[in-house]
Amino acid sequence: AHQWRGVIREYADRLPVSESTRVITLGEGGTPLVHAQKLSELTGSEVFLKVEGMNPTGSFKDRGMTMAMTAAVEAGAKAVVCASTGNTSASAAAYATAAGLTCAVLVPEGKIALGKLSQAIAHGATLLQVDGNFDDCLEIARKLADSYPVFLVNSVNPARIEGQKTASFEIVDALGDAPDIHVLPVGNAGNISAYWKGYKEYAAETEYPAHGGDAEPRTLAAVATKLPVMWGFQAAGAAPFVAGHPITHPETIATAIRIGNPASWETAVAARDESGGLIDSVTDEEILAAHRWLSSKEGVFVEPGSAASVAGLLKKHAAGEVPSGKTIVCTVTGHGLKDPQWALRTADGAEVEPVKVSNDVVTVAAELGLE
Numbered sequence: 001a002h003q004w005r006g007v008i009r010e011y012a013d014r015l016p017v018s019e020s021t022r023v024i025t026l027g028e029g030g031t032p033l034v035h036a037q038k039l040s041e042l043t044g045s046e047v048f049l050k051v052e053g054m055n056p057t058g059s060f061k062d063r064g065m066t067m068a069m070t071a072a073v074e075a076g077a078k079a080v081v082c083a084s085t086g087n088t089s090a091s092a093a094a095y096a097t098a099a100g101l102t103c104a105v106l107v108p109e110g111k112i113a114l115g116k117l118s119q120a121i122a123h124g125a126t127l128l129q130v131d132g133n134f135d136d137c138l139e140i141a142r143k144l145a146d147s148y149p150v151f152l153v154n155s156v157n158p159a160r161i162e163g164q165k166t167a168s169f170e171i172v173d174a175l176g177d178a179p180d181i182h183v184l185p186v187g188n189a190g191n192i193s194a195y196w197k198g199y200k201e202y203a204a205e206t207e208y209p210a211h212g213g214d215a216e217p218r219t220l221a222a223v224a225t226k227l228p229v230m231w232g233f234q235a236a237g238a239a240p241f242v243a244g245h246p247i248t249h250p251e252t253i254a255t256a257i258r259i260g261n262p263a264s265w266e267t268a269v270a271a272r273d274e275s276g277g278l279i280d281s282v283t284d285e286e287i288l289a290a291h292r293w294l295s296s297k298e299g300v301f302v303e304p305g306s307a308a309s310v311a312g313l314l315k316k317h318a319a320g321e322v323p324s325g326k327t328i329v330c331t332v333t334g335h336g337l338k339d340p341q342w343a344l345r346t347a348d349g350a351e352v353e354p355v356k357v358s359n360d361v362v363t364v365a366a367e368l369g370l371e
């Protein structure tokens with residue numbers, strides 16, 4: 001029986017690893033590409049969800065972290081550091097444990113979801129809550145890695161982007177070609193950069209440099225015949241690409257993407273422009289409506305930041321700008337259990353209270369309308 005071996009082993013010939021590389025993996029990748037029935041009916045296109053919450057720590061970060069931690073070990077690092085809105089810290093903490101490295105994470109105080117905080121602590125990371133936002137945390141993490149013997153595992157590390165590009169490979173492998181449109185949330189902008197890199201590598205004959213003592217340079221044939229148009233969506237209160245400049249005080253309930261000064265600015269703009277795509281914004285209300293759509297109509301539970309992609313698709317559909325008869329993939333980046341509080345409110349914000357019943361079948365049947 002075939003067991004998925006993690007993104008490095010599955011795509012070794014397209015990643016900077018060699019035969020002798022010690023691979024740090026928790027079996028990430030190989031996530032479901034779910035046909036979204038209601039979104040497909042609505043738009044008249046075939047809409048799929050790349051469900052990245054199914055990764056080992058519940059977000060797409062694991063694809064990049066397997067590569068970053070493998071690179072850290074290869075470089076002889078003893079300690080890793082990252083800044084995070086939560087998911088990167090959860091992933092770094094888990095993969096550092098698997099690698100036998102110590103891990104420090106810097107998070108914005110009071111602005112990360114409880115599930116993510118719990119993961120970082122459970123995996124034994126040193127967690128520091130910084131009196132500042134994600135952008136401040138990243139600046140400190142970069143300075144730390146510049147001046148002290150710690151290895152930076154944020155997406156400014158190219159190994160992260162290499163790992164994350166494998167999501168595009170999986171989508172093409174599943175669909176037989178690239179989709180017409182790829183939609184995803186944008187925060188620090190590493191992921192849109194990584195997807196675009198992956199799609200480009202799969203659509204052209206690609207040369208990969210030698211890596212390590214025993215690797216030969218490789219030239220691999222094209223797998224896809226086309227490239228998608230990339231649509232990125234930011235939260236309206238944290239939308240520097242829409243503003244055209246960094247935002248000093250980003251605000252959104254989607255804490256995962258509460259970022260004002262994205263590190264991968266140029267590569268995200270290149271993904272947008274080379275693909276003929278766009279980066280737009282969605283309001284917190286639109287994000288929560290998409291979050292509800294996914295859970296109540298598609299059966300897919302995501303965290304709010306993840307729903308920005310689908311919120312964007314719904315916004316563009318309402319504006320009459322989603323073509324029919326196409327193939328569209330929306331990445332949903334993190335699991336709903338990361339930040340479950342948002343499910344416990346109705347559309348108008350009221351708290352949902354489970355109904356209490358007595359320990360008796362007739363009462364339960366009556367409550368269910370069966371009596």
Ligand code: F0G
Nearest residue numbers: 084085087088187188189190191333334
């Ligand atoms: N969705 C989720 C669930 C995220 O956690 C992030 C980023 C993004 C989308 C945006 O991806 O930054 O590559 O544009 N989270 C980072 C973190 C910043 O620290 O966990 P991006």
